[in-house]
Amino acid sequence: DAKTTQPPSMDCAEGRAANLPCNHSxxxxxxxxxxxxxxxxxxxxxxxxxxxxxxxxxxASLIITEDRKSSTLILxxxxxxxxxxxxxxxxxxxxNMLTFGGGTRLMVKP
Amino acid sequence: EPEVTxxxxxxxxxxxxxxxxxxxxxxxxxxxxxxxxxxxxxxxFLVSFYNNEISEKSEIFDDQFSVERPDGSNFxxxxxxxxxxxxxxxxxxxxxxxxxxxxxxxxxxxxxx
Numbered sequence: 001d002a003k004t005t006q007p008p009s010m011d012c013a014e015g016r017a018a019n020l021p022c023n024h025s026x027x028x029x030x031x032x033x034x035x036x037x038x039x040x041x042x043x044x045x046x047x048x049x050x051x052x053x054x055x056x057x058x059x060a061s062l063i064i065t066e067d068r069k070s071s072t073l074i075l076x077x078x079x080x081x082x083x084x085x086x087x088x089x090x091x092x093x094x095x096n097m098l099t100f101g102g103g104t105r106l107m108v109k110p
Numbered sequence: 111e112p113e114v115t116x117x118x119x120x121x122x123x124x125x126x127x128x129x130x131x132x133x134x135x136x137x138x139x140x141x142x143x144x145x146x147x148x149x150x151x152x153x154x155f156l157v158s159f160y161n162n163e164i165s166e167k168s169e170i171f172d173d174q175f176s177v178e179r180p181d182g183s184n185f186x187x188x189x190x191x192x193x194x195x196x197x198x199x200x201x202x203x204x205x206x207x208x209x210x211x212x213x214x215x216x217x218x219x220x221x222x223x
Contacts, residue, residue: 038153042217043217101150101152
Protein backbone atom coordinates (compact mmCIF):
# COMPACT_ATOMS: atom_id res chain seq x y z
CA ASP A 1 0.00 0.00 0.00
CA ALA A 2 1.11 3.54 -0.71
CA LYS A 3 2.63 5.60 2.08
CA THR A 4 0.91 8.77 3.32
CA THR A 5 2.32 11.94 4.82
CA GLN A 6 0.32 14.15 7.15
CA PRO A 7 1.25 17.12 9.34
CA PRO A 8 1.60 15.95 12.95
CA SER A 9 -0.73 18.57 14.37
CA MET A 10 -3.13 21.37 13.45
CA ASP A 11 -5.32 23.83 15.29
CA CYS A 12 -8.73 25.05 14.22
CA ALA A 13 -11.14 27.55 15.72
CA GLU A 14 -14.53 26.21 16.72
CA GLY A 15 -17.12 26.83 14.00
CA ARG A 16 -14.52 27.25 11.28
CA ALA A 17 -13.67 24.76 8.58
CA ALA A 18 -10.85 22.35 9.33
CA ASN A 19 -8.81 21.39 6.27
CA LEU A 20 -6.57 18.39 6.84
CA PRO A 21 -4.07 17.63 4.09
CA CYS A 22 -2.58 14.30 3.12
CA ASN A 23 0.11 13.48 0.58
CA HIS A 24 0.08 10.09 -1.11
CA SER A 25 2.33 10.63 -4.10
CA UNK A 26 2.94 6.89 -4.68
CA UNK A 27 -0.74 5.98 -4.82
CA UNK A 28 -1.60 3.49 -7.54
CA UNK A 29 -4.64 3.46 -9.77
CA UNK A 30 -6.77 1.03 -7.80
CA UNK A 31 -6.01 2.41 -4.34
CA UNK A 32 -8.67 4.24 -2.36
CA UNK A 33 -8.07 7.06 0.09
CA UNK A 34 -9.68 6.41 3.48
CA UNK A 35 -10.01 8.78 6.41
CA UNK A 36 -10.52 7.63 9.98
CA UNK A 37 -10.27 9.49 13.24
CA UNK A 38 -9.50 8.42 16.77
CA UNK A 39 -10.87 10.40 19.68
CA UNK A 40 -8.62 9.92 22.71
CA UNK A 41 -8.11 6.14 23.00
CA UNK A 42 -11.40 5.11 21.43
CA UNK A 43 -11.64 2.84 18.42
CA UNK A 44 -10.87 4.43 15.05
CA UNK A 45 -14.00 5.92 13.52
CA UNK A 46 -14.57 5.77 9.78
CA UNK A 47 -15.17 9.18 8.20
CA UNK A 48 -15.11 8.96 4.44
CA UNK A 49 -13.31 7.41 1.49
CA UNK A 50 -12.86 8.03 -2.21
CA UNK A 51 -11.09 6.85 -5.34
CA UNK A 52 -10.99 9.71 -7.84
CA UNK A 53 -13.99 11.94 -7.36
CA UNK A 54 -14.62 14.29 -4.49
CA UNK A 55 -16.93 12.84 -1.89
CA UNK A 56 -19.22 14.31 0.74
CA UNK A 57 -21.20 12.78 3.56
CA UNK A 58 -22.78 13.99 6.76
CA UNK A 59 -19.43 14.14 8.53
CA ALA A 60 -17.00 15.61 6.03
CA SER A 61 -15.93 16.27 2.47
CA LEU A 62 -12.98 14.66 0.72
CA ILE A 63 -11.20 16.53 -2.04
CA ILE A 64 -8.80 14.45 -4.14
CA THR A 65 -6.48 16.20 -6.58
CA GLU A 66 -6.72 15.30 -10.23
CA ASP A 67 -3.37 13.49 -10.16
CA ARG A 68 -4.51 11.69 -6.98
CA LYS A 69 -1.22 12.45 -5.27
CA SER A 70 -2.83 14.36 -2.44
CA SER A 71 -6.17 14.88 -0.76
CA THR A 72 -7.82 17.13 1.81
CA LEU A 73 -10.38 16.20 4.41
CA ILE A 74 -12.71 19.09 5.20
CA LEU A 75 -14.77 19.34 8.36
CA UNK A 76 -17.00 22.27 7.39
CA UNK A 77 -17.87 23.54 10.87
CA UNK A 78 -15.51 22.08 13.42
CA UNK A 79 -16.75 21.57 16.96
CA UNK A 80 -14.84 20.80 20.13
CA UNK A 81 -15.91 17.16 19.75
CA UNK A 82 -13.95 16.98 16.49
CA UNK A 83 -10.70 17.17 18.46
CA UNK A 84 -9.02 13.89 17.53
CA UNK A 85 -6.20 12.25 15.61
CA UNK A 86 -7.13 12.03 11.92
CA UNK A 87 -5.64 9.26 9.81
CA UNK A 88 -5.33 9.26 6.04
CA UNK A 89 -4.89 5.68 4.78
CA UNK A 90 -4.36 4.46 1.26
CA UNK A 91 -5.24 0.91 0.30
CA UNK A 92 -6.44 -1.25 -2.51
CA UNK A 93 -9.54 -2.51 -0.81
CA UNK A 94 -11.09 -2.41 2.62
CA UNK A 95 -10.62 -6.10 3.23
CA ASN A 96 -6.91 -5.68 3.36
CA MET A 97 -5.12 -4.58 6.44
CA LEU A 98 -5.35 -0.87 7.15
CA THR A 99 -1.93 0.69 7.70
CA PHE A 100 -2.21 3.55 10.16
CA GLY A 101 0.47 6.22 10.22
CA GLY A 102 0.94 8.86 12.85
CA GLY A 103 -2.02 10.92 11.65
CA THR A 104 -2.75 14.59 12.32
CA ARG A 105 -3.72 15.62 15.81
CA LEU A 106 -6.45 18.24 15.30
CA MET A 107 -7.15 20.51 18.20
CA VAL A 108 -10.37 22.50 17.91
CA LYS A 109 -10.23 25.53 20.17
CA PRO A 110 -13.09 27.70 21.46
CA GLU B 111 -27.03 2.13 14.20
CA PRO B 112 -25.27 -1.26 14.33
CA GLU B 113 -21.88 -1.24 15.99
CA VAL B 114 -19.02 -3.51 16.91
CA THR B 115 -18.89 -4.31 20.62
CA UNK B 116 -15.98 -5.63 22.67
CA UNK B 117 -15.64 -7.16 26.11
CA UNK B 118 -14.16 -6.64 28.56
CA UNK B 119 -13.38 -2.94 28.31
CA UNK B 120 -10.39 -3.43 30.61
CA UNK B 121 -8.43 -6.54 31.55
CA UNK B 122 -5.52 -6.89 33.95
CA UNK B 123 -3.56 -10.13 33.91
CA UNK B 124 -0.33 -11.60 35.16
CA UNK B 125 2.50 -12.32 32.79
CA UNK B 126 2.25 -15.86 31.44
CA UNK B 127 -1.51 -16.07 31.81
CA UNK B 128 -3.89 -16.69 28.95
CA UNK B 129 -6.39 -14.02 27.99
CA UNK B 130 -9.35 -14.10 25.64
CA UNK B 131 -10.64 -10.87 24.20
CA UNK B 132 -14.14 -10.95 22.83
CA UNK B 133 -15.80 -9.08 20.01
CA UNK B 134 -19.28 -9.07 18.54
CA UNK B 135 -18.99 -7.81 14.96
CA UNK B 136 -21.83 -6.09 13.13
CA UNK B 137 -24.36 -8.83 12.51
CA UNK B 138 -24.30 -9.20 8.72
CA UNK B 139 -20.56 -8.59 8.35
CA UNK B 140 -18.39 -11.37 7.02
CA UNK B 141 -14.83 -10.06 7.46
CA UNK B 142 -13.30 -9.62 10.90
CA UNK B 143 -10.08 -8.03 12.07
CA UNK B 144 -7.95 -7.44 15.13
CA UNK B 145 -5.66 -4.46 15.59
CA UNK B 146 -3.70 -3.28 18.57
CA UNK B 147 -2.31 0.04 19.77
CA UNK B 148 0.46 0.19 22.31
CA UNK B 149 0.18 3.35 24.42
CA UNK B 150 1.44 6.34 22.47
CA UNK B 151 2.09 4.34 19.31
CA UNK B 152 0.33 3.69 16.02
CA UNK B 153 -2.60 1.38 15.46
CA UNK B 154 -1.16 -1.90 14.13
CA PHE B 155 -2.88 -4.63 12.16
CA LEU B 156 -2.79 -8.12 13.66
CA VAL B 157 -5.03 -10.40 11.65
CA SER B 158 -8.00 -10.65 9.31
CA PHE B 159 -10.47 -13.53 9.28
CA TYR B 160 -13.02 -14.70 6.76
CA ASN B 161 -14.99 -17.89 6.32
CA ASN B 162 -13.47 -19.40 9.46
CA GLU B 163 -9.94 -18.92 8.23
CA ILE B 164 -7.20 -16.38 8.71
CA SER B 165 -6.88 -14.45 5.45
CA GLU B 166 -3.98 -12.22 6.42
CA LYS B 167 -1.75 -11.75 9.44
CA SER B 168 1.10 -9.50 10.44
CA GLU B 169 4.47 -10.38 11.92
CA ILE B 170 3.10 -9.46 15.32
CA PHE B 171 0.56 -12.29 15.13
CA ASP B 172 2.86 -15.12 16.17
CA ASP B 173 2.11 -18.52 17.68
CA GLN B 174 1.05 -16.93 20.95
CA PHE B 175 -2.01 -15.48 19.23
CA SER B 176 -5.04 -17.24 17.85
CA VAL B 177 -8.46 -16.20 16.63
CA GLU B 178 -11.73 -18.01 16.58
CA ARG B 179 -15.35 -17.54 15.71
CA PRO B 180 -16.84 -19.96 18.23
CA ASP B 181 -20.44 -19.24 17.31
CA GLY B 182 -22.46 -17.11 14.93
CA SER B 183 -21.89 -13.88 16.76
CA ASN B 184 -18.59 -13.81 18.66
CA PHE B 185 -15.07 -13.34 17.36
CA UNK B 186 -12.27 -13.89 19.84
CA UNK B 187 -8.56 -13.17 20.13
CA UNK B 188 -6.60 -15.44 22.45
CA UNK B 189 -3.15 -14.71 23.77
CA UNK B 190 -1.78 -17.95 25.19
CA UNK B 191 0.99 -16.73 27.46
CA UNK B 192 0.92 -12.98 27.88
CA UNK B 193 4.08 -10.90 27.98
CA UNK B 194 4.58 -7.42 29.39
CA UNK B 195 4.83 -6.07 25.85
CA UNK B 196 1.33 -7.35 25.03
CA UNK B 197 -0.06 -4.49 27.12
CA UNK B 198 -2.06 -2.41 24.63
CA UNK B 199 -5.50 -1.45 23.41
CA UNK B 200 -6.93 -4.20 21.23
CA UNK B 201 -9.47 -3.20 18.63
CA UNK B 202 -11.80 -5.50 16.74
CA UNK B 203 -13.22 -4.43 13.39
CA UNK B 204 -15.60 -5.88 10.85
CA UNK B 205 -16.64 -5.25 7.28
CA UNK B 206 -19.50 -6.49 5.15
CA UNK B 207 -17.27 -7.69 2.36
CA UNK B 208 -13.62 -7.33 1.49
CA UNK B 209 -14.52 -4.25 -0.53
CA UNK B 210 -16.41 -2.47 2.22
CA UNK B 211 -15.31 -0.14 4.98
CA UNK B 212 -13.99 -1.54 8.25
CA UNK B 213 -15.86 -0.47 11.38
CA UNK B 214 -14.06 -0.59 14.71
CA UNK B 215 -15.16 -1.46 18.21
CA UNK B 216 -14.32 0.60 21.29
CA UNK B 217 -11.38 -1.59 22.25
CA UNK B 218 -10.17 -3.64 25.20
CA UNK B 219 -7.38 -2.20 27.30
CA UNK B 220 -5.08 -5.07 28.29
CA UNK B 221 -2.54 -4.57 31.04
CA UNK B 222 -0.02 -7.33 31.67
CA UNK B 223 1.77 -7.15 35.02
